[in-house]
Amino acid sequence: MIGKILLSGVLISFLSMFVRKRYNYFRWILFSIYLLLTLYFLFLWRNSFYYNESYNFLSLYGLNFSLNFKITPLGWLFSFFTIFLTFLISIFSIQKNIGEDSEKLISFFWFYLIVSNIGIFFADDFLTLFIFWELMTFSSFFVISPGWIKSFRAVNYYFVLSTLGAFFMLLGIGFLYGGTKSFSIESGYTYLFTLFSINPLLSVFITITFILGFFTKSALIPFHIWPAQAHAEAPDDFSAFLSGIMIKYGLFGNLLFLVPLFLLIKNYPSTQIITNGIPLFSHILSWVGAITSVIATFLAIESNDMKKLAAWSTVANIGYATTSIFILSSYGIAGGIFQIITHAIFKTAIFLALAAVKYRTHEREMHKLGGLAYKMPVTFLTFLLGIIAAAGIPPMNGYASKWFIYQALLSGHFPFLTIAIFLSSTGAFMYLFRALHSIFLGQLPEKFDDVKEVPFLMQIPMYILMALMLLTGVFPGIILKPINSVLISFNLQPVKVTYNTMFSTLSSVDSLKVFLTFSGSFAFAFILYLIGKPRKHVEPLDNYTAGQDPKEFGLTRELYHFALKFYEPFEHMFDSYRTNTKEFYDSFERKVNEFGNFIKESYSKNIRYSSYIFIFALVLVILYGWLVW
Amino acid sequence: MNYNLPVLLIAIPILFSFLSLILGSFNKILSKIILISVIIFNIISGICIYNSVLKNGNILTVIGNYLPPFGINLISTYTSISFLILLYIVFLVASLIFVSKNDDRADKISSVLLLYLASSTGILLTGDIFNLFVFIEIFSISNIILISIKDKKLSIKGSLKYLIITSIGASLYLFGIGFLYGILGTLNLSEISLNFDNISYFSKVFIFLFFLGSIMAELEVFPFNFWISDSYAGSKNYVNILLSGLSSIVALYIFIRLFLTVFGYPTFISFSYSLPFNVKTLFLTIFGLSVIVNELAALSSKNVKRILGFSSASSLSLILLSLSTGLKNGVMAAMLIAISVIISKPLLFLSSHQIMKGKGEKNLNSFIDGFRRNPLFSILFIIGVFTLVGFPLTPSFWGKFLLFISATEKISYTTLILVIVVFSITIELFYYFRLMHKLFIKDENIKVEKTKNNFVYIFSGILLASIIIFFSVKPYFTQNIVEKTTEDIFDKSGYIKSCLKSGEIDDR
């Protein structure tokens, strides 16, 4: 059945190519229907774990080439929420593509992304995983930059890092194949575990190849620069997919391969240095996650582009999840997965809200916006709830997942990691508040006077996402119960949870009570708002320039927008500590290009040179053959 | 048995090359007609020979009525004849493109092309080491002429480089022949391969290394290939096709014959060498370095022709790398990659030429908006890229997969192959995707006009693409061919037997 779903995806994608350009939205309707059907089947499989499918296509050259799928609890969980969220995005996209002269190829390649999504999450061996992984990379390459010169540079970063990651992953798979003569994931990590005591250097190398492969995809340090480029330049609705879903593939890979490996090592500690109950390797990776989240937070604070800001926020959230997962306790892993899912939900909501803003205003720079809350109330509310969730404020789902992460870190006695996470979590307030205020609150520029709320079809996914954020925040058990079955599949203790109460070793929290408290205080504040003095509308120029006409000084209204250079003093504080990673990559690229140019130029140097090199090489070869035996 | 059709494959083009010059002085069209009809004759008789090789095994053709090792002989093995058919297809495409263009030197160039055809056929069929040398010389001289047809500084410099390097290489080759003849008293490949092991220590090293050095220039391997950059960038389109497709086949076949059949020792699953030093490590170093360097050069190039040229050099090195693993899987991988490279490289040259048509500079940016200008050839270009890079189900996918697997066989020097292969795939992916991406970029400022494609280009592009697709959708057919070829390459005693009637080599 999995194979049929994948095949039908491919077929429908080709079918959608025949839709004429005028009826572009019809392609998106097809896409939504496909997603809905897939979702239905996924829902049917919610209890049929460890069902596997194998497609033996060809047996060539003494090899059985087959695609193997298995429904694991982890894969099912990931695929279910990714498909669900993609379905919501696709509804948004239908309306977005109605009038617009949009690209044929976006929806075409998005089909392949969904196909590869299902393939990755249900892959039972490395070969299947890798094939769908590559399919995902290639098709996303064409979606991020569907024929715009501007996004070319951004997609270059993305593509180089992705192919580099895939290169390392393929290398690791090759080494494992050499050892086990099979592509099975399970035998891969058990072999690698035994190799740790036989040949530590090689095994560390293989592990590092996998880490690089997965970490490039999930944009952890030092690969953290591509989301800010790619998410910002991609089509708006696709940014939601990129940020909410695609960035999770790397984390899924970690959970699929590295976590079982480290759990094995943790249970047989004779093979590895253990610190604080977890292997050193894993500990380092947690720190990588924490550092990523801190750095990404600072970068988010600096950025003025709203999509870039949200992208950096994504990187920070991935950092929390990574930190938590590599704690390797059952609370840590549960918190990590929970964080992944909640982040997917609220980041989709935020990006859809931003896409709605851009749909109406065609602006991305925050200081050109402002005061849209009255014009676009639903979008505003979505964004508001989204950032509340992102900041981890109680009634929303972000609170629940962050609570889990803190509990896991504290109960595992990692005070410094906790501080790092707390730091970046606090930083999240700074940039999220700024985004909210500068886009939706404050003064409305004159040119946006006739901006309307987005059409109803676009509002539907926003309503659903709002409800989802609230629901999973109040009843975290909805998500934590499936996570428990994932933990069982890892041979870990399931976390203790009811629908509305979360327990940890240190404390417990009843989120329903928290919700009621918060809504009560909100109602109180709202009443105060209603009975207070009516507000007075002041033009910004009145406020700042005391009524003078600023045009005489070449000043515009935008320069007085308070979102411009909002955190400038804060940025100055960190100026001396800044290391520009982008600069590093650029210089690396320059070095590679210089080397290539050196080779290329030496190729077309003069004629004598070529024969000189010929003889030189001949002499080298002769010296090898003659003297080295 | 004496089966004389193979010699006609060489004799007829030579005969008609003279005739084309005679008749071409009356009318240039006659020589074009002669060119095309000779190729069609060669294809048809090639298929006849293929069938009889399938039926009867290797075919020995005796020349001058003197049996080997006394006279010169041609041996048509499965490998050579299947390579030959591939070669003829590429040649047909190139000559069709040549014919479609107006050139006032058409009679002379078609004569050169016919001799090129004859010489490459001769290289693939001959069973005599000196005869091989003569054909290689004809081949390289015609290469030089074809490169320098375009009257540009770049092409003439390239061909002069090629000339100097190949003539030094030829001198090395002749020294090798002198030594072989002085020691063994024979020039027949089968007899040399039968007795090569009896040669003394240093002489063996000498002969091996000199032969290696001499054919390195043809093989487009890194420290010896300084001619390719200028030659590819500065020559005409059909010459590019010939250089990338045909030269690769020929070089590959020379390598197989000399270094696997004559100097190598096949056992059931691998080749070994009775030389004092580790030949495989030497090959690995040279070819691996060549793959990496050429890929990097292609990555940093801006001229599309140069990119494709470097890329074809690197894929040839990759083929040689997988051949020189000497494993059965490696040889099969080499054959698979060879099939896809030989067909897809001409396709890439052809379609990139059509996409860039009308643009003054041939750099990367001339690909912008290519899809709207020329949808057909953009699609053909994409097919070519997918085939080259190793998209699933194309032959090169299977080839790279097999190479990948054979490289992991044991953790030793072969694992280095793994790194090289994966590295090359990554870089190749990157620069080809960059090109493909440019095809879809829309330049809003420029109004797009659809390019008119010549019928010949459409025909040959679709021919090549359909061959690729045929090989991809019929994997069992491809497997059959590749396995037979590999068996044939490993069957050294069969080669000797077909020539000398009995050849016992001690299978180690």
Add this chain to the structure above:
Amino acid sequence: MRESDFNVGKFFAFLFVLILFLFMLSPLFEEGDGAKIDKNLSDIKNRVSYFHSLKSVKEIERILSDNNDFSKYREITDSAKTVIFGESKDLENGTANLVTSIVLDYRGFDTLGELIVLFISILGLTIILSTLSFAKFEEPSFLQITGVKFVTPFMILVGIYIFLHGHLSPGGGFPAGAIIATATLFSLIGCKFNYRVSNLKFIESNAGFFVILLATLGLYFTGSFFGNYLPTGIVGKLYSSSLILIIYSLVGLKVGAELSVGIKTLYNGEKDDDR
């Protein structure tokens, strides 16, 4: 800077050459098992050319075809015929010059390749230089004119003699062609004898055509390419080994015409002649 660079290059070139020299000497001075290149070659019995020079390849083939093992030819040494100048007749080929017998009979295919190399390089020369035309030489002096007029016919005659006697005496088609081409060069320089390239090309291609045709006719008469189907006659007579005689004559004509074309092309380009 460039000068010092050059010296370093020279030093390394010298080093390379030294290493190459030592390497090339190594097989000559080695001791140990295995066949080596002879210091004093005295025995050519284990070479294929032994049977070539005794014109007894067919005899050996007949003997070997009984046990069907052609790699054992070295063990048979006493079955070869005796060849006597002026007496032996109807041998495999009737040339007195053994080199010619190898060049045109036993390894005739190589010679075909050789012809093509020359042909294609001159053709290439005309293709490469077709867009050029360069300055003429100086006016010939009186001495040149007279000398050339006197010597050229003799040179052509000598050339013709040499290719006709290629199977009897040293020389043959290639040297003869070179001599004829020298004669045309003389006439070009000396008395500005402006022959047309296209005529020479006609001769050249026709000669090549007939060489291949004669060789291909062997397929019909003997069942093998380059097979000799004409009577071979008595060793040492002019009309012996008839096919070799004809082919060598054609080769002489062809090479002479070819080299003349090359000279003319290099002399004043090819372009102005085609008009």
Add this chain to the structure above:
Amino acid sequence: MMIDNRTLYIYSFIIFLIGIYGAITNRNLIKILVSLSIIETALNIFLVSTGYINGSNPPILHSGMKLISPNSINISDPLPHALVLTAIVIGVGTTAIGIGLTIKLYNHYKTLNVNRMGDKDEL
């Protein structure tokens, strides 16, 4: 005079290496081509000397000469001569093409110095 083949081989090697040295250090294109010719000459000497037998006759029958098998064969090996003939002609062809290309390059650059023939604008 008795010369053994090894001496001939060494002579030919020396000439060959002189040619190689010339080909890789010279800056003048014509000189490079001359060096290539020197290499070819060396090769011809080497090939001929592989067939040379001390005190033997040239392989041409003349009046009164007999070739009797098996032991009294007293001519040098004719096959290397044939090879040399082919090699000479191939050398001529290569040189002719080389000269043609040199003329062409001279026409483009107005110099024969290869160091002045590299221009980066064509990259």
